[in-house]
Structure formats: structure tokens, C-alpha cells
Amino acid sequence: MRTLFYYNWQIRDEWFQVLEQVPAIDLLRDRHAGVGSILKTIFHIIDVEYSWIRVVKNESDITFQFEDYNDLKSLRNLSEKIRSEIKEFIDNWSNDMECEAVIPSWMDKTFNKGEILRHILVHEIHHIGQLSIWSKELGIKVVSSNFIGRELLERH
Amino acid sequence: MRTLFYYNWQIRDEWFQVLEQVPAIDLLRDRHAGVGSILKTIFHIIDVEYSWIRVVKNESDITFQFEDYNDLKSLRNLSEKIRSEIKEFIDNWSNDMECEAVIPSWMDKTFNKGEILRHILVHEIHHIGQLSIWSKELGIKVVSSNFIGRELLERH
Numbered sequence: 001m002r003t004l005f006y007y008n009w010q011i012r013d014e015w016f017q018v019l020e021q022v023p024a025i026d027l028l029r030d031r032h033a034g035v036g037s038i039l040k041t042i043f044h045i046i047d048v049e050y051s052w053i054r055v056v057k058n059e060s061d062i063t064f065q066f067e068d069y070n071d072l073k074s075l076r077n078l079s080e081k082i083r084s085e086i087k088e089f090i091d092n093w094s095n096d097m098e099c100e101a102v103i104p105s106w107m108d109k110t111f112n113k114g115e116i117l118r119h120i121l122v123h124e125i126h127h128i129g130q131l132s133i134w135s136k137e138l139g140i141k142v143v144s145s146n147f148i149g150r151e152l153l154e155r156h
Numbered sequence: 157m158r159t160l161f162y163y164n165w166q167i168r169d170e171w172f173q174v175l176e177q178v179p180a181i182d183l184l185r186d187r188h189a190g191v192g193s194i195l196k197t198i199f200h201i202i203d204v205e206y207s208w209i210r211v212v213k214n215e216s217d218i219t220f221q222f223e224d225y226n227d228l229k230s231l232r233n234l235s236e237k238i239r240s241e242i243k244e245f246i247d248n249w250s251n252d253m254e255c256e257a258v259i260p261s262w263m264d265k266t267f268n269k270g271e272i273l274r275h276i277l278v279h280e281i282h283h284i285g286q287l288s289i290w291s292k293e294l295g296i297k298v299v300s301s302n303f304i305g306r307e308l309l310e311r312h
Contacts, residue, residue, distance in 0.1 A: 004274065033292035098309075111304055118160065119303035122281050126301040129285020136189035145282040147275035148267055153254075 001117055003152050005090045008124040009083065010150060012045070014143040015131060016076045022138055024071060031137075034130045041131060043069055045124045046079050052120050053086050055104045056097075056113045093117070157273055159308050161246045164280040165239065166306060168201070170299040171287060172232045178294055180227060187293075190286045197287060199225055201280045202235050208276050209242050211260045212253075212269045249273070 019027060019038065027038045035044045043066050051061055069075050098114030111119075128145065135142045175183060175194065183194045191200045199222050207217055225231050254270035267275075284301065291298045 004278070007274070007278065031289075033289045112309060115304055115309050118163070118309075122160070122163065122301060122303050125278050125281040126285040126288070129282040130289050132282070133187075133189045133286050133289045145278060147278050148271055153268060153271050153274075 001114075001121070002090055002093060004121045005086075006152050007147055007150065008121065008128075010152070011128055011143055011145065012042070012079065012124070015042070015128065016072065016079070018135070018141055018143055019072055022140060026138055027072060028070065031134055034127065038131060038134055039070055039072065039075060040066060041127050042075050042079075045127050046075065046082070048123055049086065049120050050082050051106075052104070052116050053089060055102050055111075056116050057089055058102065061105050157270075157277070158246050158249060160277045161242075162308050163303055163306065164277065164284075165243075166308070167284055167299055167301065168198070168235065168280070171198070171284065172228065172235070174291070174297055174299055175228055178296060182294055183228060184226065187290055190283065194287060194290055195226055195228070195231060196222060197283050198231050198235075201283050202231065202238070204279055205242065205276050206238050207262075208260070208272050209245060211258050211267075212272050213245055214258065217261050 022038075029038075030036045031038075035041050043064070047064050051063070054061055064078065069078050098112060100113045101110050102113060102116070103110050125145070128143075132142050132145065178194075185194075186192045187194075191197050199220070203220050207219070210217055220234065225234050254268060256269045257266050258269060258272070259266050281301070284299075288298050288301065
């Protein structure tokens with residue numbers, strides 16, 4: 001499971017790089033699908049990941065406001081700032097935590113920690129798939145979503 | 157890892173159901189992104205999954221032609237037909253197979269079986285994310301990509 005977090009982060013960073021060449025107006029344009037714009041999609045990925053990670057860490061939720069991160073640089077800084085905290089948790093994840101039950105503050109429902117980690121993983125891959133459609137409209141290079149060829153299993 | 161295969165299959169089947177209400181012409185329309193049309197995307201998911209599964213099973217590749225499966229019913233039948241074979245393999249997957257090396261017939265490169273299984277998983281989630289964008293254009297319900305709430309870990 002750890003490897004898929006590294007996969008997501010590597011791809012997210014490649015998107016940050018590719019999107020640097022896109023004018024802010026195109027990054028902010030409402031595309032009437034998904035969560036709206038390209039920047040809102042990336043914000044949503046980061047926000048959702050962090051909220052759920054706080055849940056599995058048994059810590060209270062910290063919410064971010066899109067208005068505070070509505071440009072590529074701020075989003076990238078936010079992503080990098082919280083990644084070290086998330087990475088530390090993921091690197092120390094052990095399978096005996098899989099079935100520990102938690103209740104997120106915003107839902108009246110119990111989940112297993114293993115279930116939540118998988119939810120975070122598929123959530124990002126799903127939304128990155130949406131970016132790949134929009135990138136065609138922008139005429140920019142699509143970041144490869146291939147898992148193979150990234151040598152992720154060898155490294156971590 | 158097994159659970160994420162079940163996640164993908166559950167969502168694929170929900171898409172088959174939702175897409176039943178969409179006229180064939182809309183399913184076949186080239187959307188100038190991803191691999192083209194909605195049907196081509198689903199065909200691509202099934203085709204890629206099966207080709208890589210054959211690789212990890214040390215079996216020769218079987219290729220499908222889109223022209224033979226260019227309607228929803230044929231694709232659904234193909235998906236169901238090969239699923240029992242794939243499911244049997246996935247259900248009997250063990251972690252000691254992770255590092256077994258294989259070379260696909262269409263590439264001059266060695267991969268580990270664990271790497272390939274992850275590749276299959278993220279490949280489908282990525283392309284399903286693309287469908288979610290196009291479903292808005294069609295005005296149909298988007299299939300939820302949530303992992304939580306599907307009770308997948310309890311069942312398998």
C-alpha cells in the first residue's frame with residue numbers, strides 16, 4: 001500500500017511541473033465536471049488526503065480553504081508542507097493497524113484504517129484521471145499514469 | 157491488493173449499468189482525449205487488464221479487437237467471461253509471487269509480478285476517472301469512486 005502513496009505523490013509532482021506552463025486563468029476555469037477547475041481538483045486531492053490521514057492518526061481535522069491556495073505555487077507548497085507528516089505516518093504503517101476502527105468528525109460512521117488508506121489512494125488516482133482529460137483541452141503533455149517504469153517497488 | 161481488484165470490478169459493473177441508458181452514438185463518439193470514446197475506454201481497461209494478467213500467469217498474450225466488442229453488451233460479456241479466470245488468479249495470489257520476474261511479449265523489459273498487478277489496478281482507476289468527466293457531458297449519474305462505504309474489506 002505504501003508504494004501506491006509514493007506513486008500518487010510522484011505523479012502529483014509531475015503534474016505540478018507540467019501545469020507551470022498553463023496560464024492561471026486556464027487553471028482556474030470551471031470545467032463543469034469533477035470538482036470544477038484544475039486547481040480545485042488538486043486542492044481537493046490534497047485536502048481529502050490530509051483530512052483522512054488525520055483521522056487514521058486519531059487527530060482532529062484541519063480544514064483548508066481553497067481561497068487560501070488558489071494558485072499553483074501555494075498548492076505546491078501546501079502539498080510539500082504536509083507530505084513529510086503524511087510520509088512519516090505511511091512509512092511507519094503496519095498491517096496490524098488495518099482493522100483499527102475510527103470515526104471521522106464529519107461523518108457518523110465507523111471505518112477501518114485500512115479501508116481509509118485505500119480510499120485516499122483511489123481518490124487521488126481517480127481525480128488525476130480527470131486532469132488527463134482536461135490536459136488535452138489545454139494542449140499540454142499528459143503526465144503518464146503508468147505504474148510500471150517508475151521503479152517504485154525497488155526504491156521503497 | 158486483492159481488495160482493489162474487487163473495487164475496480166464493482167465500479168466497472170456499476171458503469172455498465174449506468175451506461176445502458178446512453179445511446180450507442182454517444183458511447184462511440186470520439187471525445188478527443190484519453191483513448192477516444194467511452195466504449196474504447198472500457199475496452200482498453202479490459203484488454204490491458206487481461207494482457208497483463210496473462211503475463212503474470214506466464215501465459216501467451218491473447219489480443220482482442222475493438223471492432224469485435226464495439227457495443228455495451230459485447231463488452232460486458234467479454235468482461236464477465238474473462239473475470240472468472242482473473243478472479244481465480246487474484247484469489248490465489250500470494251505475496252511470495254511479488255518479486256517473480258516476467259517479460260511481456262510486446263516489450264523488451266523485465267517487470268516484477270507485484271509491479272504489474274499494481275499497474276493494472278491504477279490503470280483502471282485512472283481511466284474510470286476519465287469516464288466521470290464525460291458522464292457530465294452526457295447528463296448521466298456519475299458512479300461513485302469512493303472506496304469507503306462499499307464494505308470491500310469485510311467481504312473479501
